[in-house]
Amino acid sequence: xxxxxxxxxxxxxxxxxxxxxxxxxxxxxxxxxxxxxxxxxxxxxxxxxxxxxxxxxxxxxxxxxxxxxxxxxxxxxxxxxxxxxxxxxxxxxxxxxxxxxxxxxxxxxxxxxxxxxxxxxxxxxxxxxxxxxxxxxxxxxxxxxxxxxxxxxxxxxxxxxxxxxxxxxxxxxxxxxxxxxxxxxxxxxxxxxxxxxxxxxxxxxxxxxxxxxxxxxxxxxxxxxxxxxxxxxxxxxxxxxxxxxxxxxxxxxxxxxxxxxxxxxxxxxxxxxxxxxxxxxxxxxxxxxxxxxxxxxxxxxxxxxxxxxxxxxxxxxxxxxxxxxxxxxxxxxxxxxxxxxxxxxxxxxxxxxxxxxxxxxxxxxxxxxxxxxxxxxxxxxxxxxxxxxxxxxxxxxxxxxxxxxxxxxxxxxxxxxxxxxxxxxxxxxxxxxxxxxxxxxxxxxxxxxxxxxxxxxxxxxxxxxxxxxxxxxxxxxxxxxxxxxxxxxxxxxxxxxxxxxxxxxxxxxxxxxxxxxxxxxxxxxxxxxxxxxxxxxxxxxxxxxxxxxxxxxxxxxxxxxxxxxxxxxxxxxxxxxxxxxxxxxxxxxxxxxxxxxxxxxxxxxxxxxxxxxxxxxxxxxxxxxxxxxx
Numbered sequence: 001x002x003x004x005x006x007x008x009x010x011x012x013x014x015x016x017x018x019x020x021x022x023x024x025x026x027x028x029x030x031x032x033x034x035x036x037x038x039x040x041x042x043x044x045x046x047x048x049x050x051x052x053x054x055x056x057x058x059x060x061x062x063x064x065x066x067x068x069x070x071x072x073x074x075x076x077x078x079x080x081x082x083x084x085x086x087x088x089x090x091x092x093x094x095x096x097x098x099x100x101x102x103x104x105x106x107x108x109x110x111x112x113x114x115x116x117x118x119x120x121x122x123x124x125x126x127x128x129x130x131x132x133x134x135x136x137x138x139x140x141x142x143x144x145x146x147x148x149x150x151x152x153x154x155x156x157x158x159x160x161x162x163x164x165x166x167x168x169x170x171x172x173x174x175x176x177x178x179x180x181x182x183x184x185x186x187x188x189x190x191x192x193x194x195x196x197x198x199x200x201x202x203x204x205x206x207x208x209x210x211x212x213x214x215x216x217x218x219x220x221x222x223x224x225x226x227x228x229x230x231x232x233x234x235x236x237x238x239x240x241x242x243x244x245x246x247x248x249x250x251x252x253x254x255x256x257x258x259x260x261x262x263x264x265x266x267x268x269x270x271x272x273x274x275x276x277x278x279x280x281x282x283x284x285x286x287x288x289x290x291x292x293x294x295x296x297x298x299x300x301x302x303x304x305x306x307x308x309x310x311x312x313x314x315x316x317x318x319x320x321x322x323x324x325x326x327x328x329x330x331x332x333x334x335x336x337x338x339x340x341x342x343x344x345x346x347x348x349x350x351x352x353x354x355x356x357x358x359x360x361x362x363x364x365x366x367x368x369x370x371x372x373x374x375x376x377x378x379x380x381x382x383x384x385x386x387x388x389x390x391x392x393x394x395x396x397x398x399x400x401x402x403x404x405x406x407x408x409x410x411x412x413x414x415x416x417x418x419x420x421x422x423x424x425x426x427x428x429x430x431x432x433x434x435x436x437x438x439x440x441x442x443x444x445x446x447x448x449x450x451x452x453x454x455x456x457x458x459x460x461x462x463x464x465x466x467x468x469x470x471x472x473x474x475x476x477x478x479x480x481x482x483x484x485x486x487x488x489x490x491x492x493x494x495x496x497x498x499x500x501x502x503x504x505x506x507x508x509x510x511x512x513x514x515x516x517x518x519x520x521x522x523x524x525x526x527x528x529x530x531x532x533x534x535x536x537x538x539x540x541x542x543x544x545x546x547x548x549x550x551x552x553x554x555x556x557x558x559x560x561x562x563x564x565x566x567x568x569x570x571x572x573x574x575x576x577x578x579x580x581x582x583x584x585x586x587x588x589x590x591x592x593x594x595x596x597x598x599x600x601x602x603x604x605x606x607x608x609x610x611x612x613x614x615x616x617x618x619x620x621x622x623x624x625x626x627x628x629x630x
Contacts, residue, residue, distance in 0.1 A: 008033050013087050016063040016114075027064060028258050031056050034083050035286045041094045042082075043305040046426070047105060050283040050290045050297040051079040051150070054180050054255075058148070058279055059083040061261040062176070065269055066144060072116040072132050076125035076149040078106030079298070080178070088114035098426035100595030105427060116145075120430020121398070122368045123156030125149045126175055130162055133171035144269055146174040152345065155367030160245075166274045167246020174268055175276045179252065180283045242276045251278030256285060295348055321475040324457045324485060325417050326351030329388060332465060333359050335489060338386045339465070340364065344373040350390035350419055370395050374402040374414070381412040386465065392420045393433020393474065404443055407470045411445045414471075415464045421450070421474040422513065422558030423587070423601060428594030434587045436474055437511070438563035441536045447471040447494065448536040450512030450557075450565075453483035456492075456533070463491040476513045476558060478597065497539035501529040506615060507550040509543070511535060511565040514556040514585075517601075520608035525615060535565045540572045547573070552581040552622070554615060558606060561586040583618055585611060 005011065009026060010033045013019055022030065035056050042049045060083070062073055068088075075081045085103060086094060090112065096102025107115035117128045129147035136143045153159060154177065166173050239249030250268060253260050261279065268275050283298075284290025289308025290297035302311045333339045333355065340362045341355050347365055356363040366373045370391065377387035396403070396418060407414050421433040440448050447467050451457035457475050464471030500519060506527040510518035515531050522529040528550060532539065546553060555566030566584035573580065587604050601607050605614055 010034060010037055010086070010091070013091075014089055016068050016087060019060065019063055019087055022064075024259060024262070027060060027262075031060055031258060032286075034060070034086065037086065037091075038082055039287050039305050041097075042300070043303050045095060045097050045099070046299075046301040046303075047098055048079045048082070048299050049287075050294040051180075052082040053285050053287055053290055054281040054283045055080040055148075055178060056083055056285065057256050057258045057261055058176065058178060058281065060087070061258060061265055062146060062148070063087060064262060065265040066146065069113045069116070071143050072129065072145045073114070074117045074125045074129040074132070074145070074147045075107050075119060076147065076153045077122045078119045080148070080150070081107050084114070085112070088112055098428075098594055100593075100599050102594075104594055106430060118430075120428070121395070122153040123149070123159045125153075126159055126162035126166065126173075129175075130166045130169075130171060130173055133166075133173040134169065137171050142172075144172055144174065146176055148176045148178060151177065151179040153368055155345070156369055157371060163242070163245045163247070170273050172272055173274050175247070175274070177251075177276060177278045178255065178281055179278060180281045239276070239278065247274045247276040249276050249278065251276075252280045253278070255279035255281035319454050319485060320479050321451075321454065321457055321477075322349070322351040322419055324454045324480075325390065325419070325461065325475075326354055327485070328458050328461045328489075329355050329390075329417075330358055331487070332462065332489060333362065336386065336465075338384065340380060340385055340387050341390060342366065342373050342377055342387055343390045344368055344370045344395060346390065346392060346395070346419075349392065350417070352390055370399040371402050374399045375406045377414045378402070378406040378410065378412050381407075381414050382410075386413060386415070388415045388417055388465065390417045390419065392431070393418050393422075393436045394420065394424075394431050396433075396436060397439070400439065403440075403470075408443045408445045411469050413468055415461070415467075416470070416472040417461065418472055418474040420477045422476050423592060423597050423604070424477045425597035425600065426594050429591035432592060433474075434558075434560050434592070436472075437535050437557060437559040437565050438567075440472055440474075441565070441568060442563070443470075445469050446536055447534075448474070449492075449534055450474050451480075452510065452512060452515035452531045452533070454480040455483045455485045456531075458485055459490055459492050460533075462489045463494065466491055467494070474512065476597075480513070481516050492533065495534050495537040495539055497533055497542040498531040499528065499542075500531050501527070503527040503529070504549075505551045506619070507546045507553050508611075509546075509553060509555045509566075509569060511555070511557040511559075513558055514606060517606060517608040517611055518556050521611040521615065524612050527615070532565065535568060538565075538568050538572055540576070543569055543572055544576055544578065547578050547580045550580075552583065552615075552618065554583045554585060554611075554618075556606065556611065557586045558601070559586055560589070562589055581618075581622060583615070585614065 009030045035053055038052055090103060093103050098105040104111055106120045109115050109118045125147035129145045133145040242249040253264055268277055283294035304311055329341055341352055342364045343350050343352050344366055345368045347353055347356055373389055377389050380387045421436055424432050440446055449460040451460050460473045464473050501522050503526045506525055508518045508522050508527050508529045509532050511532045518529050555569050557565045561584045564586055585605055592600050
């Protein structure tokens with residue numbers, strides 16, 4: 001990565017206080033420097049680029065106008081927070097972003113006082129910011145709070161729940177709607193920016209409130225004036241909805257016109273009560289490869305900043321599990337016209353691009369609305385349709401009530417294709433799927449599977465799809481061990497484990513992707529290794545049989561140890577009144593910080609060397625204990 005020119009403006013900015021010393025010409029120059037710095041920085045580390053390039057001017061303007069960190073900025077998701085980090089004292093650490101021991105890819109409260117709220121999941125910013133604004137009011141503090149949320153995140157129910165509540169209060173909350181996808185570009189330009197300046201100014205606000213007080217004494221006239229105002233606003237700006245929710249709507253303005261954004265924010269900061277500023281930006285702004293392909297540059301690995309071409313990483317040794325799912329759903333859809341695919345705004349990430357193109361009438365992207373996606377699937381299943389919900393593990397957490405109440409309680413045949421199960425690497429704890437085996441296996445009627453390889457993943461998807469009840473196939477991020485994938489749509493015998501290696505003394509019970517490391521450790525230990533396949537129903541007969549000719553059982557899972565697959569084994573042994581030394585290997589009871597997935601697995605003791613040494617220590621300790629007893 002190129003170093004910052006010591007004579008550049010960016011090199012002089014160590015805090016927003018430095019930023020506020022600049023004039024507007026310098027601020028515009030800083031925007032250009034910042035954009036180039038981010039391109040060069042992300043090209044060498046990987047990360048989220050397109051969204052960050054799109055919010056350069058908005059970020060600078062917010063820190064320029066607001067007295068951060070006393071005034072609070074709450075970034076939704078955090079995909080657009082890189083420049084925020086750069087100008088709040090973390091510029092020199094950007095080369096470590098998303099790496100073990102380095103900066104987090106998202107705002108993190110314990111990383112900086114400027115990170116007002118830790119984020120990673122969508123659509124939480126307005127709720128959190130409203131809480132802060134209410135707290136300021138109760139403390140008699142005049143600090144201002146702004147939530148910066150994208151138009152995609154605004155599709156989530158939580159965002160509207162927060163808007164609905166905020167509109168009933170007098171808390172000083174500003175919502176900045178960063179619109180980079182809506183087809184409203186004709187509204188952006190000189191006239192819109194002029195209207196925004198007028199609508200955000202004190203003169204307009206005073207006249208508006210004063211007129212209301214006068215006209216409210218004449219109900220008929222007041223109603224006519226209110227409707228006229230709404231009609232006029234509805235014609236020139238798309239703000240009627242937000243006005244009805246109780247917000248003073250301003251915009252839309254060009255989010256790349258720094259003068260307009262700064263002027264409008266200065267006006268808005270002086271207004272009391274809930275305000276909504278609508279800015280229009282372009283993802284990837286200022287970098288042609290990202291502007292032309294914002295999806296690719298949403299989250300990207302290392303790339304050549306001159307060409308935008310990806311670099312490094314090598315050639316994968318096998319298909320990704322996402323690709324296995326992508327191929328399977330298209331094949332199964334050809335075989336069964338009752339299949340429909342549903343995703344909450346994760347078409348690319350979940351592998352549904354091909355399906356959406358091949359079966360557009362059977363594909364439903366519901367937006368960032370995980371709860372709705374699952375109840376929608378339940379309604380479809382009630383009428384004989386066979387829905388497949390493709391969702392990340394970490395996002396499934398947001399729809400737990402619907403999973404239990406709307407699907408499992410009614411025993412409906414919905415298949416959950418759960419991507420990113422377990423540790424996910426650089427995105428860190430907000431995106432890791434460490435809890436799904438625990439929170440799914442306790443639900444009645446649920447069939448729960450975890451594949452050890454690519455071909456098994458395909459067979460499990462077919463098994464779950466054909467199952468007459470709710471089923472979940474949970475698979476990790478990235479590639480598998482490289483097993484060839486069959487083209488058939490065969491199923492597995494439900495609840496049946498597979499003995500992969502016969503050994504002595506120790507039996508390793510591997511769930512899901514931990515099988516590869518278990519086999520490597522098992523060779524060194526001469527241990528029995530079992531691919532358990534099913535978390536629910538557990539192959540209890542297999543577990544009991546293993547206790548008859550082994551001195552110790554070890555469970556392995558890429559999931560929280562608490563309540564996970566290993567706990568299911570322990571519960572089974574207790575139910576059968578069997579006592580045997582039992583060790584659980586999995587994710588410990590704390591959040592695992594961002595690093596590569598391999599580093600995270602090693603930290604949790606789930607790589608083959610750690611497994612081998614842990615079992616050796618356990619055996620030595622047990623032998624020593626027996627000798628002491630003798």
